[in-house]
Amino acid sequence: MNKILSSFTKIISPPYCIGCECLLPDYTVLCTACLDRLPAIFSQTISVTVSKTLTVHALTAYQKPIEKLILAKLNSNRIPIDQMSFLLSEHVKKHSLDGDYIVPIPLHWQRTIWRGFNQAEILAQAVARVLHKPVCKFLKRTKNTVFQSKLSATERKQNLENAFKCVISLKDKKIILIDDLYTTGATAVAAARELYKQGAASVELLVACKVID
Numbered sequence: 001m002n003k004i005l006s007s008f009t010k011i012i013s014p015p016y017c018i019g020c021e022c023l024l025p026d027y028t029v030l031c032t033a034c035l036d037r038l039p040a041i042f043s044q045t046i047s048v049t050v051s052k053t054l055t056v057h058a059l060t061a062y063q064k065p066i067e068k069l070i071l072a073k074l075n076s077n078r079i080p081i082d083q084m085s086f087l088l089s090e091h092v093k094k095h096s097l098d099g100d101y102i103v104p105i106p107l108h109w110q111r112t113i114w115r116g117f118n119q120a121e122i123l124a125q126a127v128a129r130v131l132h133k134p135v136c137k138f139l140k141r142t143k144n145t146v147f148q149s150k151l152s153a154t155e156r157k158q159n160l161e162n163a164f165k166c167v168i169s170l171k172d173k174k175i176i177l178i179d180d181l182y183t184t185g186a187t188a189v190a191a192a193r194e195l196y197k198q199g200a201a202s203v204e205l206l207v208a209c210k211v212i213d
C-alpha cells in the first residue's frame with residue numbers, strides 16, 4: 001500500500017526542491033544545498049510541574065522553506081506532511097531517542113474530521129518505523145481549542161486546562177510526544193502534564209519546527 005501511495009505521490013508531486021525549486025534526482029524534499037542551509041537541530045528543557053520537565057527537540061526553525069510544509073496542512077494537503085515525515089525520520093536515524101511509546105499530540109476529533117488527518121499522527125508513524133516502537137493513541141483531546149493561536153499566553157494556558165486525557169496508566173514508561181510545530185509550548189506542556197499524571201517516567205517532545213522569537 002505504501003509503495004502504491006509513494007508512486008502516486010511521485011506522479012502528482014514531482015521531485016522539486018521546496019527551497020530552490022531545482023529538480024531532485026529522487027523523491028526527496030530539499031536539495032543538499034538547501035538542507036545544509038537549514039538551521040541545526042536544537043533541544044531545550046522546560047518545566048511541566050515543580051519536579052517534572054519536558055525536553056523539546058526541534059528538527060529546525062519555523063522559517064522558509066520548511067514553513068511551506070507546515071502551512072499546507074491548513075488546506076488538508078497531505079503530501080507536504082509526508083515530506084515532513086521523510087525529513088523527521090531521516091533525523092531520527094541519526095539522533096537516537098529513548099522511549100517506550102510514540103504518542104502524537106492529538107487533535108480534537110472535530111478538527112481531525114475537518115482536515116482529514118492529524119499531521120502529528122503521520123509524523124509519529126514515520127518516527128515509529130525508524131525506532132521500532134509503537135504509535136499509541138491513548139492521549140485524547142477532550143476540548144476543541146480551535147482558536148488557540150489568537151489567545152495570549154495566559155489565555156492559552158487556561159484554555160488548555162484539562163484539554164487532554166490519557167486513558168491508560170503509564171507507570172514507568174518513557175514517552176516520545178510528536179508534533180509538527182512548537183509555538184509557545186502551552187499545548188505540549190498541557191499534554192506532558194497529563195502523561196506525568198498517569199505515571200510516565202519521562203516525556204520528550206520531537207517537533208519538526210520551532211517558532212523562533
Ligand SMILES: [Zn+2]
Pocket residue numbers: 017018019020021022030031032033034035
Ligand atoms: Zn534546494
